[in-house]
Amino acid sequence: MIHFSEVSGDSIPADLLLIADPSEEKINSYLKGAVCFAAVTNNNFVGACVTNINVDGEVEIFNIATVSSVQGQGVGSKLLEFVISELGKRTVNRLVLGTGTFGYQLVFYQRLGFRVDAVVKDFFIDNYDEPIYENGIQHFDMLRLTLDM
Numbered sequence: 001m002i003h004f005s006e007v008s009g010d011s012i013p014a015d016l017l018l019i020a021d022p023s024e025e026k027i028n029s030y031l032k033g034a035v036c037f038a039a040v041t042n043n044n045f046v047g048a049c050v051t052n053i054n055v056d057g058e059v060e061i062f063n064i065a066t067v068s069s070v071q072g073q074g075v076g077s078k079l080l081e082f083v084i085s086e087l088g089k090r091t092v093n094r095l096v097l098g099t100g101t102f103g104y105q106l107v108f109y110q111r112l113g114f115r116v117d118a119v120v121k122d123f124f125i126d127n128y129d130e131p132i133y134e135n136g137i138q139h140f141d142m143l144r145l146t147l148d149m
Contacts, residue, residue, distance in 0.1 A: 001041065002041045002046065002047075002070075002075060002078070002123070003039070003041070003042065003080060004037065004038070004039055004078065004082040005037065005038060005040070006035065006036065006037055006086065006087070007036050007037065007048075008036065008142075009031040009032075009034045009036045009050065010031070011030065011036075011038075011049045012036060012045060012050070012146050013036060013045055014045075016025070016045055016048050016065055016067060017048060017050065017063050017065060019064050019066070019068075020063045020064060020065035020120075021062075021066040022056075022128070022130070022132065023076075023085070023128060023129075026074070027050075027063065028092075030050060030052055030063070031050060033052060033053075034040070034050045034051060034052045034062070035050075035051045035052065035053075035059070036048065036049065036051070036072045037049045037051075037079065037082060037083050038079075039066065039070075039079045042126040045067075045068045046066060046067050046075060047064075047065065047066040047070065047075050047076060047079045048063070048065055048079075049053075049061060049063065049064040049080065049083045050062045050063040050081055051083065051087070051095075055094065056090060056091075057093035057094060058089060058092070058093065058094045058095075058096060059087055059092050059094075059095055059096070060095075060096045060097060061083070061096070061097040062094060064076065064079065064080060064083075065114075066079070066123050068101065070096070076083075076108065077108070077111070077112065080082050080112055081112065083131050084112070084147070084149075087149070088149050092149055093148065093149055094146055094147065094148050094149060095114075095146065095147040095149065096117070096144060096145065096146050096147075097109065097114070097144070097145050098120065098142045098144055098145075099138070099140040099142065099143055099145060100124070100132075100134065100141075100142065100143070101119070101140075101141050101142070101143050102134070102137065102139075103134045103135070106143065109145050110145075112147070113147050114145040114146065114147045115145060115146060115147070116143050116144070116145055117144045117145060117146045118143075118144040119141055119142070119143055119144070120141060120142040120143075120144060121140075121141050122140055122141065123140075123141060123142035124138075124139040124140055124141070124142065125140055
């Protein structure tokens with residue numbers, strides 16, 4: 001059975017967060033002051049989500065990842081639904097996040113109600129030292145997605 005809860009950022013294994021973001025430097029920067037959530041089974045983290053307040057009423061999701069052994073089983077969706085529910089109990093009006101312009105993650109977020117708000121040209125070129133590829137295609141631009149609560 002998988003248990004979902006709020007956790008401290010320093011309790012999340014770094015290798016789990018690196019699944020969604022290949023930059024340890026970036027991960028360390030957004031973990032400061034973050035509100036984090038986890039999916040845990042048998043005392044093992046199988047998923048994590050890192051959020052942080054941008055401005056009053058707006059929270060940004062910086063990282064959400066699940067270990068490969070549970071991918072495709074709905075754990076990520078249930079974790080994000082838990083995060084949305086928990087943040088909805090607080091003074092959060094809007095969730096925002098950035099993702100690539102293609103790939104499974106775009107469908108993942110849209111399935112839970114997120115909508116495209118903006119395109120940030122060359123984000124992955126300008127902000128990462130190494131190119132990021134998915135399915136053999138390099139990511140260049142970032143989509144900003146929003147979910148009004």
